[in-house]
Amino acid sequence: MRESERLWHLAHKYRMGMSFHGLWVEDTNLADVASRIGADPASGVECTWADIGEGPNPGGNTGIAWMGRLNTGWTQIIVVGATPFDPLSALSAGNRRALEFAWTVNGVHDVLLAVDGRYVTALSATRPGVRKGTDPHALDRYTSGLQFDAEDSSWRSDPDLLPSWLEYSDWAETLIDMSDDDMVDDPHESMPSEFRQPLELSLNGYSPPMATCVTSALVVVGRITGRELDEEWMNGLHTRVLIP
Incomplete structure (x- = not known):
């Protein structure tokens, strides 16, 4: 395995090779975080990733969020299901930072950064040098040595x-x-x-340039939060809530 692809392969191991939706927020109060993504904190149950599908079937456009403390400063959230919502403004309110990154079989999304309720940066994970936002280069210092090019050969x-x-x-x-x-x-x-x-x-969405772009984006997130997505966290017990 190429080092540049390692985090895509980690996601694939947990059945997220074709689709992934991650959120990260500078807040470790899980009830607060749940409320700010529109979930009912009282409905939260602890479970492992293997049991994420257990419990009430949300149906429709309701999604599942599996969240847990990433370290002393950040919470990591994995969203499961079709959930048409825009969480970063609410997550980052109160002078916090919040990040979002996702991909599907239809493509790899930008890495999004919001601060204090406002979107700041959209960093393209697949087009070299493409940045948008009120502060488009806010994430540049976290990208050293990484590759964001879906056309790389x-x-x-x-x-x-x-x-x-x-x-x-x-x-x-x-x-x-x-x-x-x-x-x-x-x-x-x-x-x-x-x-x-x-x-x-x-068939699970792999290609070398795509896996490299995905891994690079997740490395950026890890450099900002202080911890990458890893097996220890994925194998842990975290809180499952429904997002109506």
Whole structure:
């Protein structure tokens, strides 16, 4: 595994390779944090990530937020489900900092920073040098050594690339270029066995440049908060609340 991809692979391990929605706020009062994202603190229950789906089924546009203290200064929140809400203004109110980062199969979102109820910076995770906001360069000091370029192709010559990925990628490209008339049989039936892992990763949203962009964005968050997303936190007991 390439070091530049490690946090995407961590997310994938916890079934978040295709979709992830993270929030971070400079506040460790969980009841306060729950209220500010529109959840009822009294409805909170402690659970592990493995049990995140247990309990009442929210249904509709209601989402689940799984939140816990990241360290002495920050709370980390993972949102599950389709939740059309805009939490950063409320989360950052009271002269706090709050961050948001997400991706889906449709693309990787910007890293968003809000301070004291106002959006400050939107840092593109996929387009080099693209920044927006009232203070567009507020996050630049956290980006040293990281790569935000969905069009990067340097991975093709990286010796740490996942085994068989380059060969699988070239094979998949030939399928894209083939017409329906050219395909006599299901190409996956004759697919080399060593392509099974690359195919599984691809179906879960993986590509080397995307995984690098995602990892770089999560590293930025970790540099700001003082702790990256990690297995210890993901394996912990945190509070599950519903977001109506």
